[in-house]
Amino acid sequence: MLLAAALLGASACTPVTPLDESKLPVLEEIASQIDQDRLMGTVADLVAEHKSEKPFDCELLGPNTSVYPELCNLTHEKAGEYMQRRLEQLDLPVRREVVAKDLLTVSNVIAEYKGVKYPEEVILISAHFDVYYAAADDNSTGVAAVLELARVLSQYKFDRTLRFVGFDLEELGYVGSHRYVESLGSSKEVVLTVNFDSLGYYNDTPGSQQTSLGLPAPSEANFLAVIGNDNSLERVNEFMALNESFDTMRTFGVVASGLGNNPGNAPLLRSDHGPFWLRGHEAVFISDTAYFRNPGYHNEKDTMDLLNPPMFRKAVQLSAAAIAYWAGVQP
Amino acid sequence: MKRALLPVLAPALVALGLVPAVSRAEDAQPAAASTPVHQFSVYSRGGVQAYLAPNRSTGLFGGSVGVRDIIQDRFILQADVGYLMNFGNVVPVQVAAGMQHRIGFYTPAALATLTGFFGERLSFLSSDHPSVNRIPPVALGLLLAPARFTVEGAQLSILEFGVGVSPEFPGVGVAYQLNLIDVGVSF
Numbered sequence A: 001m002l003l004a005a006a007l008l009g010a011s012a013c014t015p016v017t018p019l020d021e022s023k024l025p026v027l028e029e030i031a032s033q034i035d036q037d038r039l040m041g042t043v044a045d046l047v048a049e050h051k052s053e054k055p056f057d058c059e060l061l062g063p064n065t066s067v068y069p070e071l072c073n074l075t076h077e078k079a080g081e082y083m084q085r086r087l088e089q090l091d092l093p094v095r096r097e098v099v100a101k102d103l104l105t106v107s108n109v110i111a112e113y114k115g116v117k118y119p120e121e122v123i124l125i126s127a128h129f130d131v132y133y134a135a136a137d138d139n140s141t142g143v144a145a146v147l148e149l150a151r152v153l154s155q156y157k158f159d160r161t162l163r164f165v166g167f168d169l170e171e172l173g174y175v176g177s178h179r180y181v182e183s184l185g186s187s188k189e190v191v192l193t194v195n196f197d198s199l200g201y202y203n204d205t206p207g208s209q210q211t212s213l214g215l216p217a218p219s220e221a222n223f224l225a226v227i228g229n230d231n232s233l234e235r236v237n238e239f240m241a242l243n244e245s246f247d248t249m250r251t252f253g254v255v256a257s258g259l260g261n262n263p264g265n266a267p268l269l270r271s272d273h274g275p276f277w278l279r280g281h282e283a284v285f286i287s288d289t290a291y292f293r294n295p296g297y298h299n300e301k302d303t304m305d306l307l308n309p310p311m312f313r314k315a316v317q318l319s320a321a322a323i324a325y326w327a328g329v330q331p
Numbered sequence B: 001m002k003r004a005l006l007p008v009l010a011p012a013l014v015a016l017g018l019v020p021a022v023s024r025a026e027d028a029q030p031a032a033a034s035t036p037v038h039q040f041s042v043y044s045r046g047g048v049q050a051y052l053a054p055n056r057s058t059g060l061f062g063g064s065v066g067v068r069d070i071i072q073d074r075f076i077l078q079a080d081v082g083y084l085m086n087f088g089n090v091v092p093v094q095v096a097a098g099m100q101h102r103i104g105f106y107t108p109a110a111l112a113t114l115t116g117f118f119g120e121r122l123s124f125l126s127s128d129h130p131s132v133n134r135i136p137p138v139a140l141g142l143l144l145a146p147a148r149f150t151v152e153g154a155q156l157s158i159l160e161f162g163v164g165v166s167p168e169f170p171g172v173g174v175a176y177q178l179n180l181i182d183v184g185v186s187f
């Protein structure tokens, strides 16, 4: 019987998830509107905002600061204000969700674009706006992606509501997203979270992608990772299938087992989708894999010159198509 | 050198309660006439067991319990089931057949193994493997027990090494096994 199972394995890699092909033309049109200059302009603005801010008072964090010097180089307030301003310019209702608890106060940025058919079902599109040093990749690229997606997607109509969220204090342990998920309680309104963290670093050199035991990946750091858990497996499949339809860029899917809380999954939990996974929500994490490739990860070398603008645009284009598909874009 | 281990090993087995304290090395020398055709034992092992392929990873730390039959003091048939964790919660099922070679207490063994990994896993999707393979991997492999000792039907083996392969179409996955300890008691 075991042998039969092994032989069955031969045919177990079934074709990619079938897509609703009638949606593909409008998805392609949406993706084409993602603008590279706007994306990079936003990253430049965010880097400037971070550079002009006095870093977070790391004395609050105790003795760890000598081991982790980046803790004394965290900025977030001006980037949060910038994100709020940009979303307001799109005429979207924007609010700040402020939660003061223990030593840390977080102020998440939340904007909403109502769905027309199932407005009570929300697709949450997020990135953290707090960074170490004036980090271009981690995570000004993620915030720029959310803002560009808000600009483009708000020109269309969707069945479901789109909620654009900037999470605060991710770097200190997913504090903003954790408190946000707590505030949802047992509500099932957020049907999917799409979280962006580091989207702009790519390298074609063989060996440029780091891996770890049990976490293989292509050798060249030139792919976009889409990461889900068992709950969001179908979304990962659809993301891969959309990429196959549009042939946008090399994409690598990772699906963590269960909720994603097994020890071997730990590197996959390291952004704001984590609290959503652990509470049983569907969430996908879209990333260039950050510390598995970027030499500027959490240090002063995370600068704009390390970014690859055309690849960054492709990552956002593919994400735009996927989000529009999941939200039920109207023709 | 191997026989030099015996004075160390015999007290260890006694301490583990696997042989009576009165047992002496000389007593354990097999007598062909008194060796039963089938000698059944239950065994338990612990260590590392993982299956790593380009499209999935599963297992890692844990242990198994099983039943072993040693036939004519030479051939080994065994089957076990266990629990592994790290890349998900996994139930490994292994059946194995092989041989032991007896030099007094010292009974090194080699076994052919068939190992299935049932349960959770990490999956990786690429153009080669565009969707999750839900069929559990079953690896055909070899397990070596170079430091295995038998005293009056009780077996103690340390540092067993195993490797196996399973097809993934395209590519193969490799099953790795490192048993830190395997203890069996006859019944």
Ligand SMILES: [Zn+2]
Binding pocket: A128, A138, A139, A170, A197, A198, A271
């Ligand atoms: Zn980040």
